[in-house]
Amino acid sequence: MEPVKVGLLGLGTVGGGTATVLKRNAEEIARRAGRGIVIDYAANLDLSRAAELGLGDVRLTENAFDVVNDPDIQIVVELIGGYTVARDLVLHAIRSGKHVVTANKALIAMHGNEIFAAAQQQGVMVAFEAAVAGGIPVIKAVREGLAANRIEWLAGIINGTSNFILTEMRDKGRSFGDVLAEAQALGYAEADPTFDIEGVDAGHKLTILSSIAFGIPLQFKQTYTEGISRITSDDVKYATELGYRIKLLGIARRTAAGIEQRVHPTLIPERRLIANVDGVMNAVLVKGDAVGATLYYGAGAGAEPTASAVIADLVDITRALTSDPENRVPHLAFQPSTLTDTAILPIAEVETAFYLRMCALDRPGVLADVTRILGERQISIEAFIQKEPQSGENKVNIIMLTQRVREGNMDEAIAAIEALDSICSSVTRIRVENLG
Ligand SMILES: NC(=O)c1ccc[n+]([C@@H]2O[C@H](COP(=O)([O-])OP(=O)(O)OC[C@H]3O[C@@H](n4cnc5c(N)ncnc54)[C@H](O)[C@@H]3O)[C@@H](O)[C@H]2O)c1
Numbered sequence: 001m002e003p004v005k006v007g008l009l010g011l012g013t014v015g016g017g018t019a020t021v022l023k024r025n026a027e028e029i030a031r032r033a034g035r036g037i038v039i040d041y042a043a044n045l046d047l048s049r050a051a052e053l054g055l056g057d058v059r060l061t062e063n064a065f066d067v068v069n070d071p072d073i074q075i076v077v078e079l080i081g082g083y084t085v086a087r088d089l090v091l092h093a094i095r096s097g098k099h100v101v102t103a104n105k106a107l108i109a110m111h112g113n114e115i116f117a118a119a120q121q122q123g124v125m126v127a128f129e130a131a132v133a134g135g136i137p138v139i140k141a142v143r144e145g146l147a148a149n150r151i152e153w154l155a156g157i158i159n160g161t162s163n164f165i166l167t168e169m170r171d172k173g174r175s176f177g178d179v180l181a182e183a184q185a186l187g188y189a190e191a192d193p194t195f196d197i198e199g200v201d202a203g204h205k206l207t208i209l210s211s212i213a214f215g216i217p218l219q220f221k222q223t224y225t226e227g228i229s230r231i232t233s234d235d236v237k238y239a240t241e242l243g244y245r246i247k248l249l250g251i252a253r254r255t256a257a258g259i260e261q262r263v264h265p266t267l268i269p270e271r272r273l274i275a276n277v278d279g280v281m282n283a284v285l286v287k288g289d290a291v292g293a294t295l296y297y298g299a300g301a302g303a304e305p306t307a308s309a310v311i312a313d314l315v316d317i318t319r320a321l322t323s324d325p326e327n328r329v330p331h332l333a334f335q336p337s338t339l340t341d342t343a344i345l346p347i348a349e350v351e352t353a354f355y356l357r358m359c360a361l362d363r364p365g366v367l368a369d370v371t372r373i374l375g376e377r378q379i380s381i382e383a384f385i386q387k388e389p390q391s392g393e394n395k396v397n398i399i400m401l402t403q404r405v406r407e408g409n410m411d412e413a414i415a416a417i418e419a420l421d422s423i424c425s426s427v428t429r430i431r432v433e434n435l436g
């Protein structure tokens with residue numbers, strides 16, 4: 001089948017990431033979508049950016065309307081930002097019968113009601129997963145995965161820039177302005193960074209989440225927004241001393257009286273998972289009546305994490321475009337005919353770090369024997385402790401953390417260690433993953 005032709009508006013942080021990931025993972029994406037997805041035409045104010053991104057065979061223009069007007073383009077991806085030109089472009093694309101993907105939360109929060117009505121009238125799709133919490137598929141989770149639930153409340157760290165600033169202030173004692181400048185350089189901040197630090201961007205995202213959770217029209221103007229600009233390093237320090245973290249939270253809650261829709265800095269007990277979401281990471285806690293509390297975590301901003309969500313929307317639309325039974329969301333995520341016979345690794349071939357615990361007779365040379373056995377099999381020791389066991393004289397517990405090693409090497413080492421006269425029990429092994 002012919003690839004789907006995409007028109008890309010904006011080659012900045014997210015547009016660049018989208019072009020890069022679409023190209024790098026083209027084959028895997030086509031296996032999921034059922035056909036290729038290619039950027040056919042792109043618009044940007046600065047066209048030299050296209051060469052930087054290696055978009056050699058893509059048609060280029062400085063006028064985004066050229067792309068929207070092109071009859072070959074089936075899906076328009078709006079990654080320009082703002083809600084003036086972007087609104088005109090999106091509405092024009094919809095009225096021209098094109099599907100739209102956007103990462104623009106300001107646009108959706110401010111003009112989503114109008115945009116969705118136009119899309120419904122034209123029978124086209126508008127997808128915006130990247131608009132909330134960047135790469136985290138939280139829109140999909142709430143809209144599809146939690147569809148059985150009456151959502152009671154949700155609370156999220158949904159502005160990466162603010163969270164990055166608060167984290168750096170706490171961990172490194174850095175100044176507000178200094179960290180903000182870094183967030184801008186890293187491509188996290190909005191074109192107008194007051195949107196980030198005054199809670200406006202989080203307010204846009206919360207408005208969208210609240211609508212999806214409770215089935216209400218988008219109402220950004222009713223969202224209370226307060227940002228982090230008045231938080232001082234003293235506040236951060238005192239909160240830490242009290243056992244709390246300060247986070248910019250967006251909260252939407254259904255009460256008997258109505259819906260709370262608010263964004264503000266919030267002290268959260270440090271033992272809560274969400275209190276430990278740091279840096280540019282985002283997390284959204286959603287409480288459903290059936291499922292209970294669920295937590296979604298991941299990168300909330302940045303080129304490729306955001307591109308991940310943009311492209312997921314492109315795959316969704318592409319699947320729906322050819323929505324015969326075989327091209328609905330495939331049961332195993334990939335099209336049945338593209339499943340591969342890639343081998344599953346036996347555990348002996350898997351590499352992890354290990355925690356090892358063994359009981360040894362307390363006599364000279366035992367440790368040397370154990371470390372020699374490990375060393376012969378290229379197993380390095382990361383940490384070591386020796387403990388007196390509660391019972392048994394002349395015995396010690398030896399506990400080690402190793403570096404990553406193939407499990408087969410570890411099997412051999414453990415067998416050799418257990419064969420030593422001086423080792424008085426079998427060796428306990430627990431695999432260690434830092435999940436970083
Ligand atoms: N940066 C992130 O981490 C992130 C994450 C999620 C969502 N978003 C959203 O994605 C959108 C894009 O953000 P970004 O960070 O990539 O912005 P950016 O400023 O890096 O890129 C915007 C690009 O659009 C181009 N552009 C501007 N006006 C244009 C016009 N009239 N015609 C053609 N091109 C034009 C510019 O040349 C620029 O390259 C925004 O809506 C933003 O809120 C960004």
Ligand SMILES: N[C@@H](CCO)C(=O)O
Binds near residue numbers: 131160201300
């Ligand atoms: N400026 C936004 C980008 C992601 O939407 C943030 O910092 O979270």
Ligand code: NA
Binds near residue numbers: 129132134137
């Ligand atoms: Na998302």
